[in-house]
Amino acid sequence: MHLVFRCIICGEVYIGTEKPTNCPFCGALDKFLVEGKAFRAPDEPMKDISEETKVMLQKTFDLEVHATRFYLAASKRSSDPFVQSIFKGLSKTEREHVSVAAKALGVSKPDNLTEPEGDKGSDEENIRETDALERRATALYKEFLEKAKEPRAKQIFQALMEVESGHIELVNQ
Numbered sequence: 010m011h012l013v014f015r016c017i018i019c020g021e022v023y024i025g026t027e028k029p030t031n032c033p034f035c036g037a038l039d040k041f042l043v044e045g046k047a048f049r050a051p052d053e054p055m056k057d058i059s060e061e062t063k064v065m066l067q068k069t070f071d072l073e074v075h076a077t078r079f080y081l082a083a084s085k086r087s088s089d090p091f092v093q094s095i096f097k098g099l100s101k102t103e104r105e106h107v108s109v110a111a112k113a114l115g116v117s118k119p120d121n122l123t124e125p126e127g128d129k130g131s132d133e134e135n136i137r138e139t140d141a142l143e144r145r146a147t148a149l150y151k152e153f154l155e156k157a158k159e160p161r162a163k164q165i166f167q168a169l170m171e172v173e174s175g176h177i178e179l180v181n182q
């Protein structure tokens with residue numbers, strides 16, 4: 010039987026016979042997926058957030074914009090269909106993370122998301138850069154998770170930390 014699932018991180022909808030292990034859009038773990046009827050939209054843009062949380066969400070936004078554009082560049086650089094697919098998938102996921110941060114802050118997505126940026130010149134170098142980028146991101150979201158007071162902000166940083174840590178695994182197998 011087909012069911013509707015909805016991600017409480019990115020808000021996207023998935024229709025399928027089973028709950029996937031991760032949100033097909035933002036990559037959040039299945040604990041963040043709820044059945045359609047149980048979904049309650051978060052209060053966004055977030056109200057009454059501290060200056061500190063605003064700064065953390067802005068840093069999240071900037072990091073995710075950069076990651077989206079870097080993975081696009083890495084995908085375009087590669088002539089290997091499998092490597093292209095890894096970077097294409099990563100770029101889509103990070104683009105979804107831009108939306109998550111943008112919605113929380115109440116700002117629009119930038120126009121430059123489709124402009125590649127930061128190609129390191131070869132698949133090997135781009136894979137190495139991916140590992141470094143995702144390690145930085147995981148550490149940053151862990152720090153933000155500990156600092157943030159607002160439940161919604163904590164939820165976002167928790168989900169992103171887990172997703173980016175999965176990306177480290179992906180490029181190290």
Ligand SMILES: [Fe+2]
Pocket residue numbers: 016017018019020021032033034035036037
């Ligand atoms: Fe999601």
Ligand SMILES: [Fe+2]
Pocket residue numbers: 073076102103106169173
């Ligand atoms: Fe991300």
